[in-house]
Amino acid sequence: MGMTITEKIIAAHAGRDSVSPGDLVSVKVDLALANDITAPGSILEFNKVGVDSVFDRDKVVIVPDHFTPNRDIKSAEQAKMVREFAYEHELTNYFEIGRMGVEHALLPELGLVLPGDLAIGADSHTCTYGGLGAFSTGMGSTDLAAAWATGETWLKVPTNLKFNIEGKLGPWVSGKDIILYIIGKIGVDGALYKSMEFTGGTFRGLSMDSRFSVCNMAIEAGGKNGIIAADAETRAYVAERSSRPYTVYESDEDAEYEEVFEFSASDIELQIAFPHLPSNTRGLSEAGDVVIDQVVIGSCTNGRLEDLRTAAEILKGRQVDSRTRLIVIPATQAIYKQAMNEGLFEVFIDAGAAVSTPTCGPCLGGHMGVLAAGERALATTNRNFVGRMGHKDSEVYLAGPAVAAATAVVGKIAGPDSL
Amino acid sequence: MEISGKAHKFGRDIDTDIIIPAPYLTTFDPDELAAHCMEPLAPDFNERVEAGDIIVADENFGCGSSREHAPVAIKGTGISAVVAKSFARIFFRNAINTGLPILESPEAVDAINAGDQVKIDTTAGVITNVTTGKVFKVAPFPEFLAGVVEAGGLIEYTKRKVAG
Numbered sequence: 285m286g287m288t289i290t291e292k293i294i295a296a297h298a299g300r301d302s303v304s305p306g307d308l309v310s311v312k313v314d315l316a317l318a319n320d321i322t323a324p325g326s327i328l329e330f331n332k333v334g335v336d337s338v339f340d341r342d343k344v345v346i347v348p349d350h351f352t353p354n355r356d357i358k359s360a361e362q363a364k365m366v367r368e369f370a371y372e373h374e375l376t377n378y379f380e381i382g383r384m385g386v387e388h389a390l391l392p393e394l395g396l397v398l399p400g401d402l403a404i405g406a407d408s409h410t411c412t413y414g415g416l417g418a419f420s421t422g423m424g425s426t427d428l429a430a431a432w433a434t435g436e437t438w439l440k441v442p443t444n445l446k447f448n449i450e451g452k453l454g455p456w457v458s459g460k461d462i463i464l465y466i467i468g469k470i471g472v473d474g475a476l477y478k479s480m481e482f483t484g485g486t487f488r489g490l491s492m493d494s495r496f497s498v499c500n501m502a503i504e505a506g507g508k509n510g511i512i513a514a515d516a517e518t519r520a521y522v523a524e525r526s527s528r529p530y531t532v533y534e535s536d537e538d539a540e541y542e543e544v545f546e547f548s549a550s551d552i553e554l555q556i557a558f559p560h561l562p563s564n565t566r567g568l569s570e571a572g573d574v575v576i577d578q579v580v581i582g583s584c585t586n587g588r589l590e591d592l593r594t595a596a597e598i599l600k601g602r603q604v605d606s607r608t609r610l611i612v613i614p615a616t617q618a619i620y621k622q623a624m625n626e627g628l629f630e631v632f633i634d635a636g637a638a639v640s641t642p643t644c645g646p647c648l649g650g651h652m653g654v655l656a657a658g659e660r661a662l663a664t665t666n667r668n669f670v671g672r673m674g675h676k677d678s679e680v681y682l683a684g685p686a687v688a689a690a691t692a693v694v695g696k697i698a699g700p701d702s703l
Numbered sequence: 704m705e706i707s708g709k710a711h712k713f714g715r716d717i718d719t720d721i722i723i724p725a726p727y728l729t730t731f732d733p734d735e736l737a738a739h740c741m742e743p744l745a746p747d748f749n750e751r752v753e754a755g756d757i758i759v760a761d762e763n764f765g766c767g768s769s770r771e772h773a774p775v776a777i778k779g780t781g782i783s784a785v786v787a788k789s790f791a792r793i794f795f796r797n798a799i800n801t802g803l804p805i806l807e808s809p810e811a812v813d814a815i816n817a818g819d820q821v822k823i824d825t826t827a828g829v830i831t832n833v834t835t836g837k838v839f840k841v842a843p844f845p846e847f848l849a850g851v852v853e854a855g856g857l858i859e860y861t862k863r864k865v866a867g
């Protein structure tokens with residue numbers, strides 16, 4: 285019986301020739317990540333295990349991105365605890381403010397995750413690295429603590445779903461629209477415990493930034509991981525970032541899928557997820573009249589260069605509506621610098637937007653744009669749960685960067701074509 | 704383990720931002736977290752729960768973030784187990800790792816009303832609705848997970864492993 289990429293990567297890290305869905309295996313991890321809100325839990329648990337050091341100081345990664353630059357005294361104390369742990373264990377990959385970025389944008393950018401790797405993180409969007417053809421999945425703080433101590437974790441081999449999309453995407457349609465469209469079709473538990481493999485010509489033509497957006501939101505369908513086989517585009521991306529050898533896996537012809545979904549790219553309109561679930565999607569043409577108080581462009585889903593370029597293209601020479609706030613948050617320092625050099629900040633600032641240092645910030649209602657009762661935001665982030673961005677009586681609409689930029693100009697949900 | 708308490712019912716897709724909203728994630732203290740557990744849906748949840756009570760919920764309980772604060776907050780309120788039609792994957796792991804008993808039983812969820820008295824035998828995998836007298840069997844954990852639970856959680860399990 286053939287295997288999928290996901291099964292091949294898990295088997296290779298379990299030291300086995302093959303694995304099948306349902307197998308419980310112990311695997312070696314290539315990278316074990318935590319952030320400023322999950323690492324404190326990992327540290328507390330790690331200290332109970334009774335080992336002197338982490339399994340590999342290059343592979344234990346901590347990115348303080350959620351409540352930093354510190355939101356308040358309590359988050360400052362958490363950040364300090366994390367920092368001290370990183371110093372004590374001489375972690376190579378601890379990223380201080382000023383070098384830090386949103387974790388799932390930062391790690392691929394630095395070449396810390398490569399095709400064929402098995403990465404785990406105490407953050408649910410760790411599944412982002414599937415965009416590189418790696419197996420990556422989110423876990424909790426205690427799971428990470430155990431992995432920091434032993435370099436291993438346990439996994440149940442997931443069953444596989446295949447999403448095959450062919451054809452050319454319409455203008456302004458990006459990875460975010462693809463994944464929102466899929467989640468709209470299958471629901472927030474449509475891929476519960478399962479692997480989501482994305483195949484077909486549409487993905488072959490997709491930028492790395494868009495591939496990361498797609499895999500980033502596998503968790504919003506309940507998926508264990510999302511994965512896109514590495515190709516020439518991936519190799520080119522990786523070549524600029526790492527000299528570490530890596531393995532490119534492909535799914536066998538006779539690999540087994542529980543279900544195969546076939547979609548046509550031309551059916552995928554610009555998408556918006558209405559409150560309060562990422563599966564509550566509508567095409568832009570069905571969005572209706574929705575007044576928006578705040579637009580956020582950023583996060584591990586859409587804070588990358590492609591997203592900022594798209595937004596700037598739409599905002600150039602235009603103004604953010606006088607009753608709307610636009611907050612732009614480049615996901616990493618490198619993206620920030622590149623955007624600055626390309627003149628994108630001038631466009632944003634001339635349009636009347638605020639540009640922030642990298643942080644998760646408003647994405648989880650942390651800081652830098654928390655909503656009041658009754659306020660509505662449209663964001664390029666990934667969750668629109670009740671109270672996600674602030675007050676429980678506020679609302680979050682999810683979309684890609686094109687809709688976000690156009691919405692900021694109109695002050696109502698809009699697409700670039702209506703400008 | 705024997706558990707017994709009153710049922711608190713919730714719908715489907717109860718996400719981690721409901722279980723414990725992100726602004727409160729600056730501590731792992733169970734009491735502090737419990738004070739905000741389920742706040743967006745039921746601001747008085749912590750006060751309503753009596754030690755031993757049970758959450759009964761529909762599909763996909765615990766979806767969303769990886770925050771382990773979620774099962775810690777639930778335990779902090781005094782809730783002793785969660786019965787759901789299904790659990791989100793990371794929540795499932797976190798519950799096991801932090802010692803919050805979780806049971807998957809669509810039949811039991813449909814047959815338990817809010818306020819019903821419920822008894823659970825986690826070892827035998829039996830849920831009893833004491834109010835109606837109905838009994839439900841739950842599939843046991845796979846052997847490996849049962850080992851983790853039996854060791855008292857993943858850290859104890861890991862301790863034994865590194866000690867060889």
Ligand code: SF4
Pocket residue numbers: 350386387388407409583584585643644647648665666
């Ligand atoms: S940007 Fe949002 S979803 Fe991404 S890691 Fe940060 S808080 Fe989580």
